[in-house]
Amino acid sequence: MNAEIITIGDEILIGQIVDTNSQWIAQQLNKIGVSVYQITSIQDEKQHILTTLAEAQTRANVIIITGGLGPTKDDITKKTLAEFFDNDVMVEYPEVITHIKTMFAKFNIPFKPIQNQQALIPSKATLLKNRFGTAPGMWFYENETVFISLPGVPYEMKALIKNEVLPRIQQQFKLPFILHKTLMTYGEGESNIAERIEDFENNLPQHIKLAYLPSFGRVRLRLSAKGSEKESLEQELHLKVEELKCLVADIYVGLDDNNSLEKSIGQILTKKGKTIATAESLTGGKIAASLVSIPGSSKYFLGSIIAYQEDLKVELLNVSKEHIKTYTTVSAEVAEQMAEGALEKFASDYSIAVTGNAGPTTDNNDKTVGLVYIAIAGKEGVKSFEFNFGQPREKVINKTVNKSLELLLKELR
Amino acid sequence: MNAEIITIGDEILIGQIVDTNSQWIAQQLNKIGVSVYQITSIQDEKQHILTTLAEAQTRANVIIITGGLGPTKDDITKKTLAEFFDNDVMVEYPEVITHIKTMFAKFNIPFKPIQNQQALIPSKATLLKNRFGTAPGMWFYENETVFISLPGVPYEMKALIKNEVLPRIQQQFKLPFILHKTLMTYGEGESNIAERIEDFENNLPQHIKLAYLPSFGRVRLRLSAKGSEKESLEQELHLKVEELKCLVADIYVGLDDNNSLEKSIGQILTKKGKTIATAESLTGGKIAASLVSIPGSSKYFLGSIIAYQEDLKVELLNVSKEHIKTYTTVSAEVAEQMAEGALEKFASDYSIAVTGNAGPTTDNNDKTVGLVYIAIAGKEGVKSFEFNFGQPREKVINKTVNKSLELLLKELR
Numbered sequence: 001m002n003a004e005i006i007t008i009g010d011e012i013l014i015g016q017i018v019d020t021n022s023q024w025i026a027q028q029l030n031k032i033g034v035s036v037y038q039i040t041s042i043q044d045e046k047q048h049i050l051t052t053l054a055e056a057q058t059r060a061n062v063i064i065i066t067g068g069l070g071p072t073k074d075d076i077t078k079k080t081l082a083e084f085f086d087n088d089v090m091v092e093y094p095e096v097i098t099h100i101k102t103m104f105a106k107f108n109i110p111f112k113p114i115q116n117q118q119a120l121i122p123s124k125a126t127l128l129k130n131r132f133g134t135a136p137g138m139w140f141y142e143n144e145t146v147f148i149s150l151p152g153v154p155y156e157m158k159a160l161i162k163n164e165v166l167p168r169i170q171q172q173f174k175l176p177f178i179l180h181k182t183l184m185t186y187g188e189g190e191s192n193i194a195e196r197i198e199d200f201e202n203n204l205p206q207h208i209k210l211a212y213l214p215s216f217g218r219v220r221l222r223l224s225a226k227g228s229e230k231e232s233l234e235q236e237l238h239l240k241v242e243e244l245k246c247l248v249a250d251i252y253v254g255l256d257d258n259n260s261l262e263k264s265i266g267q268i269l270t271k272k273g274k275t276i277a278t279a280e281s282l283t284g285g286k287i288a289a290s291l292v293s294i295p296g297s298s299k300y301f302l303g304s305i306i307a308y309q310e311d312l313k314v315e316l317l318n319v320s321k322e323h324i325k326t327y328t329t330v331s332a333e334v335a336e337q338m339a340e341g342a343l344e345k346f347a348s349d350y351s352i353a354v355t356g357n358a359g360p361t362t363d364n365n366d367k368t369v370g371l372v373y374i375a376i377a378g379k380e381g382v383k384s385f386e387f388n389f390g391q392p393r394e395k396v397i398n399k400t401v402n403k404s405l406e407l408l409l410k411e412l413r
Numbered sequence: 414m415n416a417e418i419i420t421i422g423d424e425i426l427i428g429q430i431v432d433t434n435s436q437w438i439a440q441q442l443n444k445i446g447v448s449v450y451q452i453t454s455i456q457d458e459k460q461h462i463l464t465t466l467a468e469a470q471t472r473a474n475v476i477i478i479t480g481g482l483g484p485t486k487d488d489i490t491k492k493t494l495a496e497f498f499d500n501d502v503m504v505e506y507p508e509v510i511t512h513i514k515t516m517f518a519k520f521n522i523p524f525k526p527i528q529n530q531q532a533l534i535p536s537k538a539t540l541l542k543n544r545f546g547t548a549p550g551m552w553f554y555e556n557e558t559v560f561i562s563l564p565g566v567p568y569e570m571k572a573l574i575k576n577e578v579l580p581r582i583q584q585q586f587k588l589p590f591i592l593h594k595t596l597m598t599y600g601e602g603e604s605n606i607a608e609r610i611e612d613f614e615n616n617l618p619q620h621i622k623l624a625y626l627p628s629f630g631r632v633r634l635r636l637s638a639k640g641s642e643k644e645s646l647e648q649e650l651h652l653k654v655e656e657l658k659c660l661v662a663d664i665y666v667g668l669d670d671n672n673s674l675e676k677s678i679g680q681i682l683t684k685k686g687k688t689i690a691t692a693e694s695l696t697g698g699k700i701a702a703s704l705v706s707i708p709g710s711s712k713y714f715l716g717s718i719i720a721y722q723e724d725l726k727v728e729l730l731n732v733s734k735e736h737i738k739t740y741t742t743v744s745a746e747v748a749e750q751m752a753e754g755a756l757e758k759f760a761s762d763y764s765i766a767v768t769g770n771a772g773p774t775t776d777n778n779d780k781t782v783g784l785v786y787i788a789i790a791g792k793e794g795v796k797s798f799e800f801n802f803g804q805p806r807e808k809v810i811n812k813t814v815n816k817s818l819e820l821l822l823k824e825l826r
Binding site: 009010011012013014015016017018019020022023024025026027028029030035036037038039040041042043048055070071072075106107109110112113114115132134153154155159180182189190191192194195211212213214215222224284285286288289292298301302303304305306307308309312315316345346388390392394395 | 433440453485572701717
């Protein structure tokens with residue numbers, strides 16, 4: 001069972017938007033046991049779409065197409081699909097117009113004749129109702145391959161995938177099981193880890209694959225297993241995970257579904273009924289954003305104070321002016337005071353604070369580019385850590401975010 | 414002149430990471446006049462890579478491949494490229510090992526024999542020095558097509574593209590000019606705009622294309638022109654932009670390169686020498702993050718207070734308890750007090766505050782899901798605005814961010 005994802009529209013090809021839709025769809029398909037073989041972004045040109053559909057059909061059983069379904073002239077997906085399916089004729093679905101009119105009335109948007117086009121669907125397609133938008137989804141089945149066309153607007157696409165597409169795929173095909181387990185490690189590079197686990201890797205069975213996913217000071221080791229029997233596969237993968245854990249025990253942080261650090265932190269805080277706040281400088285709110293990205297984070301995340309300037313660190317976080325003079329803002333002392341300040345201001349159980357120099361220049365202090373201090377405070381006191389994350393700027397900021405979350409998780413454990 | 418981007422490695426295909434590399438590369442290529450015809454993500458399987466390279470070669474003159482260059486077993490790009498180029502032999506570059514050793518010594522990482530592999534490069538390739546990492550880039554030229562292989566780590570790839578790849582492409586090919594101009598509009602849907610500008614669109618010459626890019630309450634209209642003569646093309650596009658501006662004058666916000674609202678706000682604040690701070694609830698720091706995303710934002714962005722809980726709105730932003738009791742936290746009154754609180758705390762010239770209910774449930778107040786209040790404060794006073802952004806949650810949050818930035822820009826103008 002292979003799937004391919006095709007995105008239509010040149011906003012991705014000119015770099016105007018990032019293709020987050022494909023990532024999300026790939027996740028959902030993997031969860032139900034459908035592997036994604038290829039993701040392709042193409043322009044909204046008829047011939048290019050037709051060729052891509054034909055090529056995908058030779059490789060995949062499920063083809064999901066997003067984008068190009070607006071009512072305007074540059075959206076040609078629907079017409080091209082009709083052409084692809086032997087010049088299919090269009091059929092009108094009056095309920096689509098009723099739905100659009102109801103939706104528009106709610107927000108006082110006048111209905112215009114151009115919207116009538118949204119109700120025209122190729123006769124070979126099954127209509128998939130789009131609750132949140134005007135363009136319906138379409139489901140085609142031909143030669144044991146399913147073609148699904150969806151609007152590109154993320155929240156419309158997501159609702160359609162969840163409510164309409166996934167259940168139909170599960171009904172249409174007998175799916176294998178795909179299981180992924182990702183071990184997160186930190187503190188050691190990809191090549192060193194590879195050396196340690198060379199024998200383990202060489203002895204993996206064909207249906208279990210290992211991948212290295214390095215990113216800013218952490219390397220994730222992902223084992224992927226595919227099979228027809230869920231229970232035996234789970235057991236087999238479990239054994240391999242345990243074996244691998246032993247080999248990397250000293251650098252192992254935890255199992256990871258996607259953003260394990262943030263998730264694990266959330267789970268522990270929720271379980272303990274504790275709260276957290278952040279005080280950030282160089283990361284500009286990125287640590288807070290990572291914590292907030294987890295659903296249910298409002299239970300334990302109280303807030304954040306983002307203070308760029310020296311004065312604001314003093315005023316909003318009670319950092320002492322004397323300390324700044326003596327140690328400069330990029331110092332363990334200031335990081336610790338920021339953490340204590342956040343703890344007090346938010347009356348949280350824990351806080352995390354960062355200060356550093358992300359570069360490219362060193363501004364008005366003498367501290368090296370890449371120098372970062374991270375402090376964690378709790379009811380028992382405050383601790384701080386010094387790092388040199390080198391350069392460029394992007395790397396320093398991202399390493400600071402990851403390292404902060406790692407330290408916090410360790411502390412919570 | 415067409416380019417294709419190929420990403421290798423299944424972390425994109427299983428949805429573990431979003432492909433931000435391709436977006437960035439596409440932007441850079443478009444800027445120098447190279448159109449991207451297709452972006453393809455494939456697994457690190459030899460046969461799949463070979464087929465994809467061969468297909469791309471029939472369509473493009475520039476093929477950029479990222480990923481799969483680590484020293485570990487799952488990284489097979491280099492070997493596969495050698496095979497693609499008639500089973501090319503590997504040549505050792507001792508300077509690569511020297512570079513890795515120097516880099517590792519700086520961070521006290523021991524050098525392991527596995528790293529020696531990074532110094533082996535197919536004989537037909539020109540080596541591209543990777544300042545920030547261990548895997549060098551490679552440049553192949555065959556049958557008037559350039560193949561460029563780069564590491565997948567974003568900051569390594571970016572430095573290679575800027576310093577090595579783009580200058581070589583410009584030297585190798587005579588490039589056409591591609592110009593994009595994007596007009597940002599808000600307050601009207603895609604289909605209504607399409608109706609208004611139907612004649613304009615029908616009369617566009619072949620080499621100028623129009624695209625609609627709708628997103629959470631704003632629609633961007635992008636005109637793309639391609640030609641060989643820069644000056645005449647600029648003039649022609651300018652006239653079309655002016656013509657289009659007149660047709661959408663009442664809903665036009667500004668010209669947009671990418672994130673115009675944030676950029677325009679930054680430009681005005683920098684020019685005026687004014688500062689801004691935010692106070693956020695439902696957006697969890699997303700407005701701050703948008704402002705901070707612009708390079709140089711530290712000049713005018715002072716910081717942010719993210720306060721989820723009622724108590725924290727009272728303590729950190731001086732919102733009155735009485736107001737919350739009388740009006741609830743989701744009210745114009747509270748939004749205004751939050752904005753005033755931020756203005757005072759950060760001593761900024763302007764502030765923006767948001768409070769609302771993003772759903773899915775209405776918590777402990779009676780306010781409708783989707784109800785949002787946005788307040789903007791300045792030295793002359795405070796204003797607030799009420800919206801109903803419907804649902805789901807993601808849409809409410811994103812519409813709140815966009816609308817806040819739009820209102821702020823209007824206010825600054």
